[in-house]
Amino acid sequence: MTSSSTGTPAVRQDPPEKLSRFHLRITALTFGANFSDGYALGSIGIALTLIGSGMHVDALWSGLIASSVLIGIFVGSITCGWLGDLFGRRLIYMLDFVLIVVASAAQFFVHEPVSLFVLRLLIGFGVGADYALGPTLVAEFVPARFRGGLLASLTVAWTVGYTAAYFIGTWISTIPSDLGWRFLLASGAIPAIVVLILRLGTPESPRWLITKGRIEEARAIVAKYLPGQLDVDAVAATHSTARPGRYRDLFTGRNLRRTVFGTVFYNAQVIPYFAIYTFLPVILLSLGMDADGFASGLLLNVFLLLGGVAGLWAVAKIGRRPLVIWTFGIMAVALAAVALGSHAPVWVVLPPFLIFTFVMSGSSNLDQVYPPELFPTNVRAAGVGLLNGVSRIGSAIGTFLLPITLAGWGISATLLALAAVLVVGMVVSILLAPETAHVSLDDEGVA
Template sequence: MATGEAAAAPLLSSSGEKPRRRNMYAFGCATLASMTTVLMGYNLAVMSGAQLFIREDLGLSDAEIEVLTGSMNVFMLASILAAGWTADVLGRRGTIVLANAFLVAGALAMSLGGSYAALMAARFVTSIGVGFARVVAPVYNAEISPASTRGVLTSLLDMFVNVGILLSYVSNYAFAGLPVHLGWRVMFGVGAAPPVLLAAGVLAMPESPRWLAMRGRHADARAVLVRTSDSAAEAELRLEEIKRAVAAPHDGSGGVWRELIIRPTAMVRRILACVIGLQFFQQASGIDAIVLYSPLVFKKVGMASNAAVLGATIAVGVVKTCFILVATLFSDRLGRRPLLLASTGGMAVTLTSLALTLCCVASSSPSPPTASAAACVASVMAFVAAFSVGLGPTTATYTSEIMPLRLRAQGASLGIAVNRLACGAVTMTFISLADGITMAGCFFLYAGVAAVACVFVYVWLPETRGRSLEDMDALFSK
């Protein structure tokens, strides 16, 4: 399927007003919504270091650690699939507040857990909040943003996820010196306070104008659009497009899920293929194997002390977070496709480099050369940099902006459910798979997936930069 369609001209006002390219109100709203994902990233990644101490404190086996680490991705499927319905009933803002409540409860439960069963139950509670945040935050950001800055504002989501990941690495390092039975509990406990403040901030931001229009509250929708558009004329144009999208005839006899899955149109099938494919490849290419198991990878190449291993993970987290700025700065300038192509191609190369480094270590066992550790850390840094310039932040941007309004929340839920299943498959099998095909074999496998992802982007994904959300139907109907 050809994908070389040129992006449509950005949405412009007819009044000749100079667009307010730096719309600080829209930026503030998107920032508040995105900050919920700081706790998502923190709760997912804090296990990377905490597992070293939980294993010793509670005497857990490798299999139990593997399941505890990756189970959250499976647990959150329930809240992911329910998030679309919840967001349509409670609103985008109300669902984000609900997500923060579950994140607080989950963090406290993890810090107080005294057994494997208690920790699994706590991870389940946390997963509900993470699932809601993972679906609704990108939908809200896409719906609140003007077309000219939608790439920047929706990229904030992944930036804050990575801020959370980086903070979890810092927390792992900072509390590693505490007694074993206390350190990992503090690592989880410090994640309980921020969601309370975030929930209060979210209540101060406006509801999505598209959700308001779906409820017939056109005056409220107009008021939000005037504050979040590049010009007053654009606000009116956006409102009229939203009204037309809400009023557009469609086969609603079986509900949204019937329209998505059972009897989708050709256009919806194409959009779903793009959404599901992109969400799948983002996780199947192994990013969370690095995020959650980098301490094991670094130990494999001869880094013996926990301090050195956790210090290296902080360096990886800094690189991962910094390179998201590239996607944030260039998503609306270069477009989504160039960043995705560069990212997936770079991931394939760097994963191959990491696998070759591990092969060299295996051949020189039991005393790997010092240079192997440096090469391994460099390869991991290069991989997370390649991931962060495209596939990481742009996946949420692309999948949230191409779904039709009436299907957006549930469509996002479906794509993210696939994302989490792929992530769960990676994180819950990494240790076992490494035992079976070696750790180098794992990364060769992920490199192959990244190469296929590059081909997928080139063949299937059209450019969306500068188009209004309501114009995506026309793009995918070609």
Template sequence: MAQHRPDHEAPLLDAGSAAKPDDAVAPPTPAKRNKYPFFCAVLASMTSVLMGYNVAVMSGAQIFMAEDLGVSDEQIEVLSGVINIYSLVGALLAGWTSDRLGRRLTIVLANAFFLAGPLAMSLAGGYAVLMAGRFVAGVGVGYALVIAPVYAAEIAPASSRGLLTSLPEIFINTGVMLSYVSNFVFSGLPVHLSWRVMFAAGALPTVLLAAGVLTMPESPRWLAMKGRLAEAKSVLDKTSDSPAEADQRLLEIEDVVKSTDQSAGGGGAWRELATKPGVRRVLAIVLTIQFFQQASGIDSVVLYGPRVLSAAGVTSTPLLLGLNVLLGFAKAGSILVAMALTDRVGRRPLLLASTGGMAAALVWSSARSSPRRAAPAAPRRAWPPFVRRGAFSVGFGPLAWVYSSEILPLRLRGQGAGLGTAMNRIMSGVVTMTFISLYQRITMAGAFYLYAAVAVAAFVFVYACLPETRGRSLEDMEELFHTK
């Protein structure tokens, strides 16, 4: 049976009023969605642009670094993937930082890392300094991955939470796309300047962005956790679709905070892992969905797009970088589809379509890359990476973060998101630090068949283990997963 939200119901007539028989009944006026939380979530999620840029700029920069500094394939493999391992530091600290300093200051701290890291990379004269700059940027990546979706989830009303929590993913992919554009635009510079300018360009917006973040409100849930209920109520009034919804959200948050204080018993909320199966189930889901998101090999295309396209028969460097830009546009455009559908269609259908599409695209890539087949024209062989990126971005890319952020209980959201991000970055690091060695050993086709098997396992996991969460408040999740 279709569910109807209260704010969409027709208003009742007053007791003393009566509609005239000849009068037409006016259609119900739909409640207007509040745009203020959208602007707040956009500003917070802009940090994700820097995150995507810093991770993916190596895709094209590695070509010129190898020529300028003599960096080997093995060193390129480490430099490309190690940023994901370094991001573990930021991911594990982000929960602690966000719970103590607040969500806003944690976003500002991420921007500071994105200023220092790329500048160090752009001035590097050797491998050691490149690794140091990659470490600093990696810490910022971990912070950004955790805090942007947490803030968006906590600031958003239920009617638009799926959309707003998808924003960090669309901005990550905007950053990836901009890094590819940077690779293409600056490739015409002298070799010793081109890759340095590519890195330095990522540091330019950080100061302005950090200043903008300080103008947005703090998370109402964090304020409530700190006992600042009047401030929390003020933020909820600004970010809810109606005053009644603001009051209801505050009551639900207060109830969760009160139950957290009573259950913690001075020993910390993590004791619940030993006593509450629902909490263990939620954490297991978060870790598993983040594992599958990266183990399916998407970052092998993000960081090694030119190599994948080169294996497909494209030989010109300008054409490689140009097609890489188109891959970035395809990935970002697909996320717009996910943003439009997640609050209408639901999380499960998009996740199932995404994992199934990824598996099919990977098998197609494997078949096209097989040395036993006659090689088609290069443009035709370049199609599978586009389909693979599109399938990933229409569901699994953004919704892994949406789902993880909304099912974690308030008392564990910061730290739980940090653990989920740590799993995501570990698997991304494993994929990106082994991809060159893997395809050199088992061929490009063999690598894609392996990733296809992981995508099939992800489809089964989504179908069997993930309930639908569309339209539920964050506090409702505690009932759904029995984490109270």
């Protein structure tokens, strides 16, 4: 059901919305992929500085290993999102963390770069699969009133993982042994195995079961986990006229507009984020913060955490559309200020950098909120997987190009180029961003 004047889904009157322990549990269990992704990306930069010459990691292998998780996420998100719409959310939601546990632990035993590259590809594949299925499950279980805040909390888990890797890696770097970097990389298996054990018994999404005509199974799950919170008959009636989803549906009708918006929005968010924070020590050095590099880096990581927490409030209180537009604008101005003041004293450059960091961290909460709200149930996992996958290609390209542009253009031009990416995100959001804060996930129309 859509509004004829705007083409956006109409608000559906669902049963009374209550936040239960089950909702919190399914969200907490989905923290795993985001924490693992942040930890994997935060730890590899430090590990590469500790790996001895015996591994023969030259510049080419260093780049490949650093980007391997991103490549794996691209493949895992797109592939497993599609499979999740075909075969269900629950199975892949369990298997992806089996892969993450095994591949993470195996990093301890590598002796040449090829093995490390392959293992990190597999970790990325598992994380990508969970990026497609985890937010989809949360969105399909959680009432609309609480959906934004709980989905946004997933991104905070990424920031916690990244920051944890920064501090643990800094401590491990003081260990004069080849074992340090091995423990650092393999330690990612510890939280992963905890998540895997806790996920045992996770039910299938009743909304997905309804799309497959498995009404009685959906009723049983709703009765056990969501009593009085999901009207199975009403949702089934909505789906009765909807045909099975196909991957090409993401590129037709209303879905095409949302696929285009989601692709541009997500990439405009992550390209500056990953490029700057993968090479944060280099950026700080280029900005003349060599004497205060550790202190500045520590302060920026604190602002990452604070921004992520503040973003939870913003997502809950501000509509998706105004939040994405305004944050893009603020980040573009702040980053341009850093670029134009790149040769100024630290006290001039650091404040706009802190503002950029704080707002970037807060706005990135939308990366987990918007995608599952953009698409109907029959192609939701595929859509979420597509946007996550394509965003990792953008972030990998940005990460690859940043050292090249720094060497060829200098710090000011490089940061201005990243600010231009943010401006593109703002313009596209003004033109295409829908408001999805209170939209029912059971609107299945594919116009």
